Amino acid sequence: MASLGTFLLLFAFVGCSYAAVISVVGARRRSRRLIESGIGAFYLICALMTAASAVLINAFLTGDYSIKYVAHYSDSVQPLFYRITSYWGGLDGSIMFWVFLLSIFGSLAVFVNRERHRELIPYVVATISVVQMFFLFLMVVHKNPFTTSLTAAPADGQGLNPLLQNFYMAIHPPSLYTGFVGMTIPFAFGIAALATGHLDDSWLRAVRRWTMFSWLFLSFGLTLGMIWAYEELGWGGYWAWDPVENAGLLPWFTATAFLHSVMVQERRSMLRVWNVTLVIVTFFLTIFGTFMTRSGVVQSVHAFGDDPILAKLFTGFMIIILGVSFGLVIWRLPLLKARNELDSWMSREAAFMVNNWVLLFSALFILFATMFPTLSEAVTGHRLTVAAPFFNKWMVPIGFVLLFLTGVGPLLAWRKSTISNLRDSFIFPVAAALVTAATLAALGVRVWSSGLCFAMSAMVFGTIAQEFWRGGNIRRKNTGTDMLTAIIGLVGRNKRRYGGYIVHLGIVLIFLGFAGNGFKKDEQVLLTPGQEAKIASYTVRNNGLKVSDDGQKQMTTAYLSIFQNGKEIDQLYPAKWAYRKHEQEPTTEVAIRRTFAEDLYIVLAFQPNDLATQTATLQIVVNPLVDWIWFGFGIMALGTGIALLPERAYSFALAKLPADAATTTAALLLAMLVFGGARLSAQTGMGGAADPNVQSSHYARSDFERQMQHEIVCTCGSCGHATIAECRKDPCTTSHEMRGQLAALIDEGKNHDEIIQAFIAKYGSEEMLGAPLDKGFSRLAWLFPYLVGATSAVAVGFAAVKWTRKSDPTIDAPASIDSTLEERIDDELRDLD
Amino acid sequence: MTHRYIKIAATSVVLVGAFALMMWSTLRDGTEYYKNINEVVSDQQQWHDKQLQLHGYVVPGSIFRKRDSLEYKFRVQNNPARSTLPDGGVVDATYTGIVPDTFKDEAEVVLKGRLTPTGFHTDPNGVMAKCPSKYEAASKSAASGT
Numbered sequence: 018m019a020s021l022g023t024f025l026l027l028f029a030f031v032g033c034s035y036a037a038v039i040s041v042v043g044a045r046r047r048s049r050r051l052i053e054s055g056i057g058a059f060y061l062i063c064a065l066m067t068a069a070s071a072v073l074i075n076a077f078l079t080g081d082y083s084i085k086y087v088a089h090y091s092d093s094v095q096p097l098f099y100r101i102t103s104y105w106g107g108l109d110g111s112i113m114f115w116v117f118l119l120s121i122f123g124s125l126a127v128f129v130n131r132e133r134h135r136e137l138i139p140y141v142v143a144t145i146s147v148v149q150m151f152f153l154f155l156m157v158v159h160k161n162p163f164t165t166s167l168t169a170a171p172a173d174g175q176g177l178n179p180l181l182q183n184f185y186m187a188i189h190p191p192s193l194y195t196g197f198v199g200m201t202i203p204f205a206f207g208i209a210a211l212a213t214g215h216l217d218d219s220w221l222r223a224v225r226r227w228t229m230f231s232w233l234f235l236s237f238g239l240t241l242g243m244i245w246a247y248e249e250l251g252w253g254g255y256w257a258w259d260p261v262e263n264a265g266l267l268p269w270f271t272a273t274a275f276l277h278s279v280m281v282q283e284r285r286s287m288l289r290v291w292n293v294t295l296v297i298v299t300f301f302l303t304i305f306g307t308f309m310t311r312s313g314v315v316q317s318v319h320a321f322g323d324d325p326i327l328a329k330l331f332t333g334f335m336i337i338i339l340g341v342s343f344g345l346v347i348w349r350l351p352l353l354k355a356r357n358e359l360d361s362w363m364s365r366e367a368a369f370m371v372n373n374w375v376l377l378f379s380a381l382f383i384l385f386a387t388m389f390p391t392l393s394e395a396v397t398g399h400r401l402t403v404a405a406p407f408f409n410k411w412m413v414p415i416g417f418v419l420l421f422l423t424g425v426g427p428l429l430a431w432r433k434s435t436i437s438n439l440r441d442s443f444i445f446p447v448a449a450a451l452v453t454a455a456t457l458a459a460l461g462v463r464v465w466s467s468g469l470c471f472a473m474s475a476m477v478f479g480t481i482a483q484e485f486w487r488g489g490n491i492r493r494k495n496t497g498t499d500m501l502t503a504i505i506g507l508v509g510r511n512k513r514r515y516g517g518y519i520v521h522l523g524i525v526l527i528f529l530g531f532a533g534n535g536f537k538k539d540e541q542v543l544l545t546p547g548q549e550a551k552i553a554s555y556t557v558r559n560n561g562l563k564v565s566d567d568g569q570k571q572m573t574t575a576y577l578s579i580f581q582n583g584k585e586i587d588q589l590y591p592a593k594w595a596y597r598k599h600e601q602e603p604t605t606e607v608a609i610r611r612t613f614a615e616d617l618y619i620v621l622a623f624q625p626n627d628l629a630t631q632t633a634t635l636q637i638v639v640n641p642l643v644d645w646i647w648f649g650f651g652i653m654a655l656g657t658g659i660a661l662l663p664e665r666a667y668s669f670a671l672a673k674l675p676a677d678a679a680t681t682t683a684a685l686l687l688a689m690l691v692f693g694g695a696r697l698s699a700q701t702g703m704g705g706a707a708d709p710n711v712q713s714s715h716y717a718r719s720d721f722e723r724q725m726q727h728e729i730v731c732t733c734g735s736c737g738h739a740t741i742a743e744c745r746k747d748p749c750t751t752s753h754e755m756r757g758q759l760a761a762l763i764d765e766g767k768n769h770d771e772i773i774q775a776f777i778a779k780y781g782s783e784e785m786l787g788a789p790l791d792k793g794f795s796r797l798a799w800l801f802p803y804l805v806g807a808t809s810a811v812a813v814g815f816a817a818v819k820w821t822r823k824s825d826p827t828i829d830a831p832a833s834i835d836s837t838l839e840e841r842i843d844d845e846l847r848d849l850d
Numbered sequence: 851m852t853h854r855y856i857k858i859a860a861t862s863v864v865l866v867g868a869f870a871l872m873m874w875s876t877l878r879d880g881t882e883y884y885k886n887i888n889e890v891v892s893d894q895q896q897w898h899d900k901q902l903q904l905h906g907y908v909v910p911g912s913i914f915r916k917r918d919s920l921e922y923k924f925r926v927q928n929n930p931a932r933s934t935l936p937d938g939g940v941v942d943a944t945y946t947g948i949v950p951d952t953f954k955d956e957a958e959v960v961l962k963g964r965l966t967p968t969g970f971h972t973d974p975n976g977v978m979a980k981c982p983s984k985y986e987a988a989s990k991s992a993a994s995g996t
Binding site for chain 2: 402
């Protein structure tokens, strides 16, 4: 099988070279047949990469440990889900995954644009093929995932690092890669436009949605990374300005800049060189980020490894990218002249320009600071490092400028704002900011950065609310419906604009979460049994430590009671898990008590002699408002989803939905509030609701039953205390019986405590109670933003097929029935601008 | 037109100047020297009261923890067996707080803090234990038998 994989990769490499050469030749000779042949080869690469991926996944599933990569990143006890995700668990596989994604996206982009942008397609195919060639070359000569052991194959693999056996970590890399790889498509179109000289705005239309799509996934990937760091690494924070994190943030900044400046080019035909440059820089930064983290150029606590060969190959590739791209830009400068000049600094395009500078500056600053240790060593000989405080000192003010622009930009008119419309549009948002600031000052908030952040968030919120209100009002008057329907209709009429405002709203929530950081409390305590510690409004009492073992890992759990105002409000169980084969790297299982206002976050730091004395060494953190970051991302995904939605889907939804829209929204909000108070521990990562290893009877019929099955441990003795949801080894009649008893008790309508009591009575001890796991159910609430994100991703999938056909008159027909009316609204909306 | 260019030039000069000034001032107190044990030991005076990131390996058997507290005393040294650096003396270090799980005998650590005549005072949360096998380097550590 391994040689088949290698062969497929080699064949894909040959296919890429063929596609690249034949497309360019075809374009120069204007030969339709050659171009079609190139496209055919391009689709073939996609098929080859799919086959190669299938071979690798098959090797993981069947445990073919003769392949080194498989032996290194999986073992036989690993659950099915993590065996599949091991595909991108290491460098070799993730490069292959990169090419696989690129071949799919490339084929999709070529397929949907092949008629409309016929003149660009050959160069798009050539550019993407060359990028694929680089990565395939990398694999074939240096990092082949199909390399086999020269000696006898090991009997079992080493297993994926337990830190990575986590739900978020399983989906974080593909999401980030989707964002990274997606940025290649705009780059390819940009290069094609430069090469052909078709530099009107049509190439921008082709890539706008791709950029939005990639941007969404990049944001999603970054958020998942933060959640993973927060829940799994257990240091109490979510962002440490580590090079690995920064690598993902760099292209995010430039892509954000592009999404804004592209509007200036569409409206005013300005910033044409700038936009091409941003597309190139964004792509370059995705490659550079990979280079930075994978080649060992930058020292970091968690950088990935040291690989001089990889560094050289990447350096060469990056020089080629920069040389070719900017060479083309300089060659085409005469064609890229702006058709307009900036009329006034009091205009929206000026706000966009400032926003672009700030975003680009952020990217360059982070790049500089991340590379600083390497640079300083090269220049002075001393390795000087900069840490988080340095980043924060710069990025906090930059964040303020961006937040400020978010509030101001939408209020300015294109071309030039007059004094009277400035006064008109600013009065409400500024008032909102001032009232908030005054309230905070009166309440005695003395953290200036957080206070300022709250005030500015209020201003941005005021701006967004005002935009919706004014637009909705006009539409309401014109159509004679109620406000809510009018606003929904308004969003439908101008999805990018109002989707964008919803994204801004998400950003505001995220900033609120950041601002909460200013009130963070962090303490490290050592508690003897019964001893208590006070932090913020909480009192934490140590009830003792306990060790249990479930066959895969040894778990040391601290039992803590949490008091607030003298009342016991909760019990938390932070733990350390030591996995087999990874005993030297125990994983931290943080216990988090989440509320909308703040998280109580407790980490158990286990010392060898603590168990004898039953002493708990704890890091206790109170993180105010932190959950608003994740929630804000959900809103952001929703806004992006709306902006990406194809016309037809929206008008269809509009025809079906309005009557229920209000109820649905209210229900969702209510659901959030109900789940919001629920406690959740980070131990839910493994073997949760979607455990694919289920092979036997008595499946959980409800969330409650599933939760119970995960709380009760099988007493059969051969499975090493797996929960009865997990112990499905044949023939384990014990767990089968226990699941049956559980089902019977649930059918009798018993609640959680009654069931536990019944089991204790039956088995005469608490033996069947596992380490208190709190799984499944409450996670749903926190999955909500991601469900929204996934939904918009599906919408994007539809969009990908549909957006080329948007110009088809039959599709637009249903939306334009009341065309005169719509025109009037549009006119009025334009006057608002 | 020249008028416009002068304006642009003046703006750029001011911006670049302000930027350079800010960069310089923040870098001055935002940076830390990243040093190995031998570099520090050979010239202790020079490094007193400078913000340092000290890289080394924990001396086996040197970790002491005060009973029922989070106060640690330990020593760090270079480890020629595991790196290319020469053996260059030992530095005493103190720390109060929670140490990472991977902080144990022979662990590779980076300590943030200040060097004083009585030893190295590690900042709160200033112990970073490098874990060679965290992500990619597992094969190396497996090969070297650690």
